[in-house]
Amino acid sequence: MKKKVVVGLSGGVDSSVSAYLLQQQGYEVIGLFMKNWHDDSVTISDECPWLDDSNDAMMVADKLGIPFQTVDLSEQYKERIVDYMFNEYERGRTPNPDVLCNREIKFDVFMKIALSLGADYVATGHYCRKGEIEKEGETIYQLLSGKDNNKDQSYFLCQLTQEQLSKTLFPIGELQKSEVRKIASEQNLVTADKKDSQGLCFIGKVRLPDFLQQKLQPKEGKIIEIEAEKDLYSSETPKFSNKQEELDFLARKYEYAAEDGKVVGKHQGAHYFTKGQRKGLAVGGTPEPLFVIDTDVIDNVIYTGQGKNHPGIYRKGLFINKDEVHWVRKDLAINNDDTLRVKARIRYRQPLQDATLHQTEAGMYVIFDDPQASITEGQFVAWYEGEELLGSGVIS
Structure with a gap:
């Protein structure tokens, strides 16, 4: 047959x-x-x-x-x-x-x-x-x-x-x-x-x-520019009392408030924008183009920074909630407190990056050797060993 x-x-x-x-x-x-x-x-x-x-x-x-x-x-x-x-x-x-x-x-x-x-x-x-x-x-x-x-x-x-x-x-x-x-x-x-x-x-x-x-109504809000020299980007690494604190620090998002920067324009809805986006901001007159470094859909604010090397674009790590960690190779899944060296990517066609997986009770941390641009919540991170894709998760 x-x-x-x-x-x-x-x-x-x-x-x-x-x-x-x-x-x-x-x-x-x-x-x-x-x-x-x-x-x-x-x-x-x-x-x-x-x-x-x-x-x-x-x-x-x-x-x-x-x-x-x-x-x-x-x-x-x-x-x-x-x-x-x-x-x-x-x-x-x-x-x-x-x-x-x-x-x-x-x-x-x-x-x-x-x-x-x-x-x-x-x-x-x-x-x-x-x-x-x-x-x-x-x-x-x-x-x-x-x-x-x-x-x-x-x-x-x-x-x-x-x-x-x-x-x-x-x-x-x-x-x-x-x-x-x-x-x-x-x-x-x-x-x-x-x-x-x-x-x-x-x-x-x-x-x-x-x-x-069709579903999300336009709603006017502010575009705020954050200077690259802001204190919140200070490169001092604090002393950690345990591994968990260090992982949280490496995977943390920068938290912005409207008073951290200056208003440079208006937009029609924070939910239409995504991290790393450059087009559609319609703000001119800056020495370097503005990139979205964060969106706040609750207060309807878009935070931007000048140039693609702005420190607000980069992060060393990310976190995946426990129920959003997926192993294609379940037999290779790691247990709590275990780590695994992998190659990982956070978007399609991104060259594979060296990273370490850290499994904890709450979920998984993916910590990269080099800072990554525009780690975006809701996107998938996938990890590989050689040519084989072992697993993935939703960036939280």
Whole structure:
């Protein structure tokens, strides 16, 4: 019996080539397109609306001679991704919809639909690889980075579980993007030269403020500039009486008050801004551009600093609440008071950074060897050993 694989055909080149490769490997392949969005008022409509994508996906399926259908997941998407995003922005955090979309939609709702169709596996066009090892008589699945360093997408899958990995295939993980495009054009697939889609997972490009304004009303507030020479950045490291105090110090956020700086402009809502942001502030006349160093959604204030080397942008560590620590490799999870040396990243495509994990009763501290720019609450930190992603967590 041929093994059956359902491929999430997104209408892009990566998933198209994934379907072709699986077919070549002798699998019985079914193409499924996920429709996740109904509201066109916030999408920049000429940028990859879902209709064009579903047509492209259908044409690829037709060319490969595989069954194809569309599943409408917009209800689950709204509930699990959109509502979550609004909620996070309202709390002054910046969520990562792509990581969530993989955890909640592609590898959960979508996977369940695929398995109900009798599939043995689900496949996606992600640039990452799956490894298998035997340990104490048990098969353990590894999430490995893609061979194309420039396109590696393991970070977006940092919340996957052993169960989900056991049922997943990543057909293009060993390939470079250029090889994927070459295969697509050799097979005359309509997606061969299609630009990679940007923007929210499955929605296409969205004007984030427009999107957020549906739920979060604009509200005028102050933009305050904090000088780099402020006392609160003094580099004196205090004496610590225990390890916990030191970890708290290294992972702490700077706390700002309006009187710490001067008002340099106005904004339409602190929840529309994120740390490290430079565009959209509309404040001119400073020797160096202003960057957001913090947002206060309660008092509706944005704190900014001049230049990308402003001390308010950098921190040595971060904290993850106990219930938001996730191990892909549960067998390697560390216990309270244990530490682990890892490589970590706090955003997609950031080069891996040397860091140490410290597990405590309350949660996990990730302390970096070098200070990191714009550690942002609500985003994910993922940690690796070599090419393998071991776990991740939500920055608290």
